Amino acid sequence: MLEPWPAPTAGGPVRGTVSVPGSKSVTNRALVLAALGTDGVTRHVRGAARSRDTTLMAGALEALGATVTLTEGRTGTVDLAVTAPGTFHGGHVDCGLAGTVMRFVPPVAALADGPVVLDGDPRARERPMGGIVAGLRGLGVGVVGETLPLTVTGGPQPAGGEVTVDASASSQFVSGLLLSGARYTRGVTVVHAGERGVPSLPHVAMTVAMLRDAGVTVGQDGGEGAARWHVAPGPVQAPAVLDVEPDLSGAAVYLAAAVATGGEVTVAGWPDTDLQPGGIVLRVLEAFGARVELGAAGLTVRGPDRLRGVDVDLTEVSELTPTVAALAAVAARDGATSRLRGVGHIRGHETDRLAALAAELGTVGARVTETEDGLEIAPAPLSAPTRPWRAYADHRMATAGAIVGLVVDGVRVDDVAATTKTLPDFAADWPMLVGAGA
Ligand SMILES: O=C(O)C1=C[C@@H](OP(=O)(O)O)[C@@H](O)[C@H](O)C1
Numbered sequence: 001m002l003e004p005w006p007a008p009t010a011g012g013p014v015r016g017t018v019s020v021p022g023s024k025s026v027t028n029r030a031l032v033l034a035a036l037g038t039d040g041v042t043r044h045v046r047g048a049a050r051s052r053d054t055t056l057m058a059g060a061l062e063a064l065g066a067t068v069t070l071t072e073g074r075t076g077t078v079d080l081a082v083t084a085p086g087t088f089h090g091g092h093v094d095c096g097l098a099g100t101v102m103r104f105v106p107p108v109a110a111l112a113d114g115p116v117v118l119d120g121d122p123r124a125r126e127r128p129m130g131g132i133v134a135g136l137r138g139l140g141v142g143v144v145g146e147t148l149p150l151t152v153t154g155g156p157q158p159a160g161g162e163v164t165v166d167a168s169a170s171s172q173f174v175s176g177l178l179l180s181g182a183r184y185t186r187g188v189t190v191v192h193a194g195e196r197g198v199p200s201l202p203h204v205a206m207t208v209a210m211l212r213d214a215g216v217t218v219g220q221d222g223g224e225g226a227a228r229w230h231v232a233p234g235p236v237q238a239p240a241v242l243d244v245e246p247d248l249s250g251a252a253v254y255l256a257a258a259v260a261t262g263g264e265v266t267v268a269g270w271p272d273t274d275l276q277p278g279g280i281v282l283r284v285l286e287a288f289g290a291r292v293e294l295g296a297a298g299l300t301v302r303g304p305d306r307l308r309g310v311d312v313d314l315t316e317v318s319e320l321t322p323t324v325a326a327l328a329a330v331a332a333r334d335g336a337t338s339r340l341r342g343v344g345h346i347r348g349h350e351t352d353r354l355a356a357l358a359a360e361l362g363t364v365g366a367r368v369t370e371t372e373d374g375l376e377i378a379p380a381p382l383s384a385p386t387r388p389w390r391a392y393a394d395h396r397m398a399t400a401g402a403i404v405g406l407v408v409d410g411v412r413v414d415d416v417a418a419t420t421k422t423l424p425d426f427a428a429d430w431p432m433l434v435g436a437g438a
């Protein structure tokens with residue numbers, strides 16, 4: 001058992017500039033689209049993080065016959081060259097705890113000429129898979145199992161067609177079915193029908209944009225609580241080079257250091273236009289009273305002297321919830337109440353994030369109540385915890401602990417290595433930024 005990681009406290013306002021590695025969401029879509037290529041061209045995904053999730057995706061596609069070659073890229077990143085196989089073959093895929101791997105790879109596995117077995121971490125076996133399993137069955141693919149481990153038996157040319165799935169547990173059900181859809185004989189049409197809408201819709205928009213960039217015809221129409229996407233059958237030809245934009249949810253963690261301490265943090269290389277919902281990320285930080293400015297050096301966030309409470313619907317940016325909850329606890333120390341809504345489905349993320357946040361923020365004195373679809377954080381002073389902050393193998397629970405640790409003495413994160421899921425250098429970069437580095 002490793003010693004818990006002492007989260008550095010900030011002596012004063014945090015000031016500094018950071019670079020963050022490429023987005024795992026963009027990288028893993030780019031890897032899938034490159035592996036689905038129909039023209040034999042080797043494609044280059046540049047500026048990816050050497051993170052657990054991207055490594056798992058590369059390994060998964062290699063297990064099915066793609067070739068992935070890794071070279072060092074600009075600081076802290078890797079370039080991945082992907083050559084699609086003529087035909088995918090059967091094999092064994094380790095999904096780890098990566099939602100993108102467990103939801104995007106089964107529809108690729110359905111193109112293989114033999115059975116593919118997919119499994120992952122113990123928690124991965126509990127994460128929802130219903131939309132992918134039902135969707136694939138509706139498209140003429142054999143699937144044994146309801147959650148991981150799954151065995152997928154398709155055939156090099158599955159039928160495809162229209163399927164109705166409930167994607168209220170994860171937008172990745174929609175993204176996964178669409179990404180491979182052009183390789184199915186009749187293409188793929190996905191209709192969402194559920195009691196709640198599809199969460200994290202900007203991630204579906206990212207899928208649609210990247211498919212179109214790969215020359216695939218995608219149609220979509222939506223409405224309240226229902227939506228429909230159509231991918232036409234045809235060739236998949238992603239750009240020969242794809243520069244991955246920085247991970248903006250990862251960036252939000254560093255920007256949160258400025259918000260929590262009244263400091264000033266710049267993220268270098270903030271993209272002008274982004275596939276990620278960068279604008280929404282910034283609006284949420286502004287809601288706490290932060291000021292945001294895009295300049296030549298990057299995107300700068302200045303924290304307020306005193307944080308405001310927030311009342312925010314995070315449905316579209318649900319992966320931000322741990323970061324926002326940590327900031328809300330800091331705001332509550334100053335007497336503000338916050339309400340985070342629209343994220344009931346994150347009980348199925350890397351851990352039950354609503355329960356985990358209530359428990360861990362509770363260890364530093366925060367008054368957090370779980371609601372059906374979020375959290376309420378009431379005014380309360382913060383104080384040193386009597387036990388380590390649990391990360392639950394969740395990168396964003398670990399980074400939430402680090403944010404709280406800026407303003408509370410004695411926070412120790414039990415598993416800072418969980419951050420390597422998306423931010424491989426976090427444990428070194430964070431102390432440097434907050435002024436506690438070597
Ligand atoms: O497609 C993607 O890359 C993602 C979609 C979202 O999943 P959910 O819709 O399950 O929230 C997001 O939270 C996750 O971190 C990444």
Ligand SMILES: C=C(OP(=O)(O)O)C(=O)O
Nearest residue numbers: 097098099100319349350
């Ligand atoms: C929910 C997340 O990841 P995953 O892709 O594993 O679902 C996340 O990164 O916050």
